[in-house]
Amino acid sequence: MASFLTNLVKTYVEKLINGGIAESSYICCFTCIAKDFEEERARLEIERTTxxxxxxxATSRGEDVQANALYWEEEADKLIQEDTKTKQRCLFGFCPHIIWEFKYKELLDALNDDxxxxxxxxxxxGTGKTTMVKEVGKKLKQSKKFTQIIDTAVSFSPDIKKIQDDIADRLTNGExxxxxxxxxxxxxxxxxxxIPYRDNHKGCRILITTRNKLVCNRLGCSKTIQLDLLSVExxxxxxxxxxxxxxxxxxDxxxxxxxxxxxxxxxxxxxAAIASSLKGKQRREEWDVALKSLQKHMSMHGADDELLKIFKCLQVSYDNMKNVNAKRLFLMCYVFREDxxxxxxxxxxxxxxxxxxGEDYGNCKDAxxxxxxxxxxxxDSCLLLEYYLSNVKMHDLVRxxxxxIANKEIQTVNLYYKNQKAKVEREANIKYLLCEGKLKDLFSFKLDGSKLETLDWDDCKIDELSHEITKLEKLKLLNLEDCKIARINPFEVIDGCSSLEELYFSGSFNEFCREITFPKLQRFYIDELPRRVNELSSKWVSFRKDxxxxxxTSxxxxxxxxxxxGLRRMEGGWRNIIPEIVPMEHxxxxxxxxxxxxxxxxxxxxxxxxxxxxxxxxxxxLVGLELRNLENLEELFNGPLSFDSLNSLENLSIEDCKHLKSLFKCNLNLFNLxxxxxxxxxxxxxxFQIIESTMFQKLEVLTIINCPRIELILPFKSAHDFxxxxxxxxxxxxxLKYIFGKNVELGSLKQLELGGLPNLIDIFPKCNRSMHYKKFDL
Structure with a gap:
């Protein structure tokens, strides 16, 4: 038996350990093969059980078991228990070598040292500095070493105002x-x-990342850690x-x-970029072209050899992309700021x-x-990086x-950069104009004959929205987000933009915004408050002021x-929405x-x-219906409706409607309420005058306050349950005398609050005392 076990163990060790796991020979690269390990783990567990x-x-028979068999069993247990997921700190989807792990620990220790x-x-x-500091920041926050982690990008041309905004009001003495x-x-x-000096804020620590060691020396870093390249293997x-x-x-x-x-x-x-671009390519010629492109000599003014090597790799990745639109989008992304x-x-x-x-795409929705x-x-090509909430980022080297790589044709301008301003008047083929946080004279440019299709303003100060933009015959998209417009009603100008397809206007209202009108659009988002555009709602209007x-017309x-x-005021004297405003067939x-x-x-x-x-x-x-302070509203619906009307309604809220007498007179499918x-x-x-047995199956919250004429809330004709x-x-x-017209089951009820009900008799008439429901203090 002992000999059999020895041979069996030898077979499995060679098959599993050498074939996929190989911990003894790949100990320095264990995290790199974590995925293989996970795939082999299930098979290893079966073999371990056998x-x-x-x-x-053998033991129960009193036979001897050789030590190496017991050792294999013990090692297999350890491997199965191994938690590879917690050990993986991925860089472009890759789990780095043990040296990277060592540097991570060294950085962590340095920051723990007061x-x-x-x-x-x-x-x-491109060595993973940003990835590492973000991981270290998370770790230190979880360990409660620091109360706050403030992370801000400085880059080659630092925006002092942005950095100040990032850290403003977050530096509190003692934290x-x-x-x-x-x-x-x-x-x-x-x-x-x-940022406070070290003597003024003993709880504050600073961590910088840089490509140049001299920067660390000049800034007086107490400790500098060098992050090396990956090993060849x-x-x-x-x-x-x-x-x-x-x-x-x-x-081959x-x-x-x-x-x-x-x-x-x-x-x-x-x-990551070049390997992803070659994924799935089987033809040798495609690999040959990539290799020759990388080996080709290339020069670039002001760039060192290392930077050229990176650019060549990214060029090959770009060339290998078959999707033309993806290639175009990639070249456009440099318009955004670093990080x-x-x-x-x-x-x-x-x-x-x-x-x-091009010129012939259908509409903005298709685009x-x-x-x-x-x-x-x-x-997929690692030319963009996923970020939280479906956002993306572009690595600074990729940017x-x-x-x-981008061609010389100027079609995109970001006015954030000072040297871009002159191009607006000089170049007639600009299609996208972006400005963030600067310039009061945004519309002082002469725009006659311009090919502009998108005006994108974010957090800008504008004297007035110039009528010049109505001359932009190809303008399709206008975005004004959190802008301060000093004079005139901007919607008077917007209404004159005849070619406009999309309008985003949030947090940019001024005192002149009273009557709002705008042209017919494919997509719009108009709100008094700054808000991230809700991608699920392509047509949004919300006003909170009367x-x-x-x-x-609008x-x-x-x-x-x-x-x-969301409207707080309706002009026009309409007595109903349908059919006076909207046709019944709509x-x-x-x-x-x-x-x-x-x-x-x-x-x-x-x-x-x-x-x-x-x-x-x-x-x-309709999922949500909210009605507030509608003085003469008498009923929601007057006349018959299809049973499936409001079949998606989940939330109904009505407040301060002084003349409201009834909600639903007809039979409706309110199963989702x-x-x-x-x-x-x-x-x-x-x-509720007509209630079917299928209604209110999903009702979770019922609130009725200050409705003094109600005698019965839910007049069921037969036993019902909630x-x-x-x-x-x-x-x-x-x-109010009763809440429910018949006996009901309230098995899920957790909270029952009753107050100010002088005529309440019971929860339901002729209460069946044998019925089971939770008792509450009333």
Whole structure:
């Protein structure tokens, strides 16, 4: 038996350990093969169980088991217990070698040392400095070594105002704070930025990353850690992973791949980009072209040899992309600032404005879909990096390469950079004009004959929105986000932009914005408050002040087209929305959320009493309905409606509607209703007049306050149950006698609050005392 076990163990060790896990020979690269390990773990567990069973049998028979068999079993247990996921700190999807792990620990120790006020991390561009400091920051925050981690990019041309904004109001005396200054190129005046000297803030620590060790010396770093390149073998392993060479590992391709990997000079950013571009390519000629391109001599004014090597790798990755739109989008992305977090909406505006799809693309909606496809191609090629909330970033070296590869034709201008201003008047073929946070004379440029398609302003100060933009015959997209406009109503100008397809206007209202009007658009987002554009809602209008209202034309247009509509004032004297504003056949079936308030004329939302011959389906996509302070509203619907009207409604909230008498007179499918809140409706007698057994199956919250005429809330005709109801609040309902018309099951109820109910008799009439429901203190 012992001999059998020895041979069996030997077989499995050779098959599993040498074949996939190889911990003894790959100990320095264990994290690099974590994925292989995970795939082999399941098989190893089966084999370990088999061995254990045989060992147990041998032991029970009193037979000797050789030590190496027991040792293998013990080692297999350790491998199975190994948590590879917690050990992986990935750089471009690659798990670096043990030296990188050692540097990580060295940096962590330096920041834990209270004697080190400033620590430097130095390494070539693309070696993973930013990745490492972010990981270290997370670790220190989790360990509560520091109360706050402030991370800001400095870059070659530091924006002092932005850096100050990043750290403003976050430096509190006594708190332990780590300030990460990423990508530092030269001297920093800490006093100008507002970073305290070491003697003035003992809890503050500074961590800088830089490509130049002299920067660390000049700034007086207490400790400087140098981040080296990948080892040759780790570089090759990373290349294989990104190129998926293990799946097509012919000898010829492996040899070509090894040579290409060597040309990447052990830089992760270069390896990830070029290997990803070769993934899935089987033809030898494609690999030959990539290798020759990397070996070709190239010169570039002002660039050192190392930078040229990176640029060549990125050029090859770019050349290998088959998607033309992805290539164009890549070349456009250099317009964004270094280390800028780029939202999908910004990419979309850039692509549309830059004419990514030529002159003959269908519309902005079609272009947006193509932008997302192109963005995903760039992510797959490691030319863009995923960031939180579906945003993306571009590595600073990749950004530089994009600018270098881009052709000389000027079609994109970012006025953030001072040397770009003169181009606006000089060049007639600019299509995308971006400005962030500067310039009061944005519209002083002469725009006659311009090919501009996108104007993108973010946090700008503008004297007035010039009528010059109405002369832009090709302007398709206008974005004004968190801008301060000193004079005139900007919508008077916007309404004159006849070719406009998309409008984003948020946080930019001024005192002249009263009556709002704008042209018909494919996509719009208009809100008083600054807000990230909701990608799920392509047509959004929201006003919170009573003194802002839509013109009659825009009002009718928005009620028919909007997906989210929030209005606090409606001009026009309309008694209903359908059919007086919106035709009955339209049904407002695209609307997802509706919020109305402060209207003195509206009597009902929909009046279908004269359309009895046709049962009308309305609000079929409506999820949220909120009505506040509608003085003369008597009922929601007057007349018959299709059963499936409001079949998506989840949240109903009505407040301070003094003349409201009823909610639903007809039979409706309210199966998805989750929350009902009625407050301050003194004329309301019966909220629900017809209730089917399938209604309210998903109702979770029921709140009724200050509705003194209600006698019965839910008049069921037969026994009913509320499987989802968790919270019920009933207060100040003077005539209320019963909550439910029949016995109900309240198995999920967690909270029941009743108050100010002088005539309450019971929860339901003729209560069945044998019925099980939770008791609450009333």
């Amino acid at each position: 061995i254990k069973q045989r060992v147990d049998v 004697n080190n006020y400033m620590t430097g991390l130095q390494g070539m561009g 332990k704070i780590l300030i990460i200054l990423d990508d530092v190129w030269g001297d920093i005046d800490f006093n100008e930025i507002g 780790d570089a090759w392993m990373m290349f294989q992973r990104h190129a998926d060479l293990r799946k097509v590992s012919t000898k 391709l492996l040899e070509k791949g090894r040579k290409i990997s060597n040309e990447c000079k052990r830089l992760p950013v270069a390896i 800028e977090v780029i939202s999908i909406e910004k990419l979309t505006r850039l692509g549309i404005g830059r004419g990514l799809f 947006r879909i193509q932008i997302i496809i192109s963005k995903n191609k760039l992510l 530089d390469a994009a600018q270098w 003194d802002i209202f839509l013109s009659e 009002h009718k247009y928005c009620l028919q087209e909007a997906e989210f509509l 049904g407002m079936n695209d609307l997802v959320e509706l919020s109305l308030g402060s209207n003195s004329q509206l009597r009902c939302l929909i009046d279908s009493k004269h359309f009895e011959s046709q049962v009308t389906k309305v609000f079929s996509k 989750k929350s009902v809140s009625l407050e301050g409706c003194p004329m309301l007698i019966s909220p 499987p989802s109801l968790e919270s019920t609040t009933i207060a100040s309902c003077d005539k």
